[in-house]
Amino acid sequence: MSILIVDDNPTNIVIIREILKKENYRDIDSAPSAEGMFEVLGIRGSDDEPKTGGQVNVDLILLDMMMPEMDGIEACRVIQRYEHLRDIPIIMVTAVGDSKKLAEALDAGAVDYVTKPINRVELMARIRLALRLKRENDWHKERDQRIQDELKLAALVQNAVLSPPIEDDAFEVHAIYQPSAELAGDLYAWYSLGGGRYGVLLLDMMGHGISSSLFTMFIASVLKDTVTTYVEPEKVIQELNRRFNQLHIENQLVQYYFTAIYLVVDTVMKRIDYVNAGHPPALFFQNGREVEMLDKVSCPVGLFDKMDIEPQTLHYEGEGHIALYTDGLLEVVEGEQEEQVNYLINCLKHPHHWDEARMFKDFFEEKGAREREDDKCLVWISLKEGETPE
Numbered sequence: 001m002s003i004l005i006v007d008d009n010p011t012n013i014v015i016i017r018e019i020l021k022k023e024n025y026r027d028i029d030s031a032p033s034a035e036g037m038f039e040v041l042g043i044r045g046s047d048d049e050p051k052t053g054g055q056v057n058v059d060l061i062l063l064d065m066m067m068p069e070m071d072g073i074e075a076c077r078v079i080q081r082y083e084h085l086r087d088i089p090i091i092m093v094t095a096v097g098d099s100k101k102l103a104e105a106l107d108a109g110a111v112d113y114v115t116k117p118i119n120r121v122e123l124m125a126r127i128r129l130a131l132r133l134k135r136e137n138d139w140h141k142e143r144d145q146r147i148q149d150e151l152k153l154a155a156l157v158q159n160a161v162l163s164p165p166i167e168d169d170a171f172e173v174h175a176i177y178q179p180s181a182e183l184a185g186d187l188y189a190w191y192s193l194g195g196g197r198y199g200v201l202l203l204d205m206m207g208h209g210i211s212s213s214l215f216t217m218f219i220a221s222v223l224k225d226t227v228t229t230y231v232e233p234e235k236v237i238q239e240l241n242r243r244f245n246q247l248h249i250e251n252q253l254v255q256y257y258f259t260a261i262y263l264v265v266d267t268v269m270k271r272i273d274y275v276n277a278g279h280p281p282a283l284f285f286q287n288g289r290e291v292e293m294l295d296k297v298s299c300p301v302g303l304f305d306k307m308d309i310e311p312q313t314l315h316y317e318g319e320g321h322i323a324l325y326t327d328g329l330l331e332v333v334e335g336e337q338e339e340q341v342n343y344l345i346n347c348l349k350h351p352h353h354w355d356e357a358r359m360f361k362d363f364f365e366e367k368g369a370r371e372r373e374d375d376k377c378l379v380w381i382s383l384k385e386g387e388t389p390e
Helices: 010-022 034-041 072-080 099-108 122-162 209-231 233-245 337-348 356-364
Strands: 003-006 028-031 060-065 090-094 112-115 170-178 185-194 195-204 258-266 271-277 282-286 292-294 311-315 320-325 378-382
Touching: 003 010, 003 034, 010 028, 010 122, 028 034, 034 072, 060 072, 072 090, 090 099, 090 122, 099 112, 112 122, 122 209, 170 185, 170 195, 170 271, 170 356, 185 209, 185 233, 185 378, 195 209, 195 320, 209 233, 209 258, 233 258, 233 271, 258 320, 258 378, 271 282, 282 337, 292 311, 292 320, 320 337, 356 378
Parallel strands: 003 028, 003 060, 060 090, 090 112
Antiparallel strands: 170 378, 185 195, 195 258, 258 271, 271 311, 282 292, 282 320, 320 378
């Protein structure tokens, strides 16, 4: 462990250095003033705009309180202006018995103090305590950094399972996704089912963070097999409910569940079959018609062992589009849910083709300093008049 002694009196430096050597501390440096300390730390005490810096090989500072030009209290304040130096424990060394001065030093960023003349036992006890706390703090910082790195990697993996856009002659599907944190609980996916049919799913897992994201990744792992095997919306949702309920967790305090909407779009028959499992209503826009809301809902997935589901069917002619979204998108508008949905309808009703720049500006561009509280996702399905499979 590296210790820096800062004192304008060379005798004091020699005394402290010898005490430390007898306690087997060998990595010791010294400075005769605050400016000398700043030089060792690689900073300038006169900087108006402190910058974060690199690694500094100092684990503890023994700082004399009374020094010419700049005293220890002011020097301590300067150090606190640099984010990369704030975790270095500073022990004030002082002959002053003024409790107000000592309190001022602690307020300035010092963690402890020792009084002159130096008592070897007291000095070493305070040094050992400060260094132990420094080691613990460093361990927590390293652990937190590892967790952050792992979360970033997990977010990349989570993002990799999201479906890429489909742009076929009679069908297109696109999405914008903005999680509230590195790991999120929304998931969208779509698959070509053959014969001009496509399955599209959007779900929103309860909660946020690691637990919700892990549940979401589990659903992603079984989704393709479920969709291609069962195809029909009610059977797909029932199978997801069965698989989700197999995740038995001992002493689970919170019952996790998710809302979902799953559609099968048949571009040959011009037909849409869907199941809405407690999800915000999707919006279906067609030329010359009022918007249709896909709001015939059943319960969310995962709440009960079995789900009684009544699938719904819509037909369309010509061009149109369907907007699916999670409730985070509604939260961009203040007010009751009816007002929020009306706002979405006005923004989404035209045209039928996908305009990512406009959607981003309307719903995903940060407005003000308000922190995002929920994941936001928008899935856009374009129904086109084009050639379809025989």
